[in-house]
Amino acid sequence: GAGVSQSPSNKVTEKGKDVELRCDPISGHTALYWYRQSLGQGLEFLIYFQGNSAPDKSGLPSDRFSAERTGGSVSTLTIQRTQQEDSAVYLCASSLTKIPGDTQYFGPGTRLTVL
Amino acid sequence: AQSVTQLGSHVSVSEGALVLLRCNYSSSVPPYLFWYVQYPNQGLQLLLKYTTGATLVKGINGFEAEFKKSETSFHLTKPSAHMSDAAEYFCAVSLPNAGKSTFGDGTTLTVKP
DSSP, X not given: OOSXXXXXXXXXXXXXOOEEEEEEOOTXXXXXXXXEEOTTXXXXXXXXXXXXXXXXXXXXXXXXXXXXXXXXSOEEEEEOSOXXXXXXXXXXXXXXXXXXXXXXXXXXXXXXXXX | OEEEEEEOSEEEEETTXXXXXXXEEEESSXXXXXXXXXXXXXXXXXXXXXXXXXSEEEOGGGOEEEEEGGGTEEEEEESSOXXXXXXXXXXXXXXXXXXXXXXXXXXXXEEEO
16 A cells, blocks of 8 residues: 555544554565554554564553564554553554664554543 | 653744754664654654764755764754644654664644744
C-alpha cells in the first residue's frame, strides 16, 4: 500500500475485555514497531519485529500485552483483560530494514478507550 | 540507555518569526537523532534525521537541526514560521545498535497570525 495502515481507527471497550489492534506495514518493509502514546506524553516503545520474530519485547508493559507478525507483513497487538490505564493511541511504524537510523514510517494510530 | 528531554511543552510564535524547538539527549554512545511532526489526527512524519556526517541537517518544510555533541543537543529551527507549521513536534534518539527509538514528550507549536 501507499503507507502504513492501522485498524480500527478507534476502539472503545469495557474494562476486562480483550482487544486486537492491527497494523499493515508498507509492502516490503522488514522491520515493524509498536509504540503507545498516552495523552500529553511522548511515544513509548512496546515491541519490535524483524520479519516474524521479535528480538525486542522490552517495552511490553505486562503479560496482558502480546503481539505477533505473520508472513513478514501484518502484525496484531493483543491486549487481554484491558484496564483503564491501557487507554492510549497505539501507533505502528515500519522501516525498510532493521538498520538503526533507517526511516520509520508511522501509521495514523488506533485510539483505544477503556471504560 | 538513552533519554530525550524537550524543553517547553508549548511554544508560541508569530507568523514569520523564528521557530526554535529545543531537544537535549542523553546517550552512552553517539546516537542517531530524529525530529518528527504530528498534525492533528495524523500519524508521525519524519522531518529530518542525523546519523553520521554533517552535523547541520536540513529537512522538509524548511526545518533544520544541528547536532552539537558538546552540548548534547539537537535543536530544531525554522527561520520563518508559517501557519501550517502548527503541530506537535517530537525529538527522538536511537542507538546505532538498536532499532527502537526513544521519544521526548513533545512540544506543541502554536503559530499566531
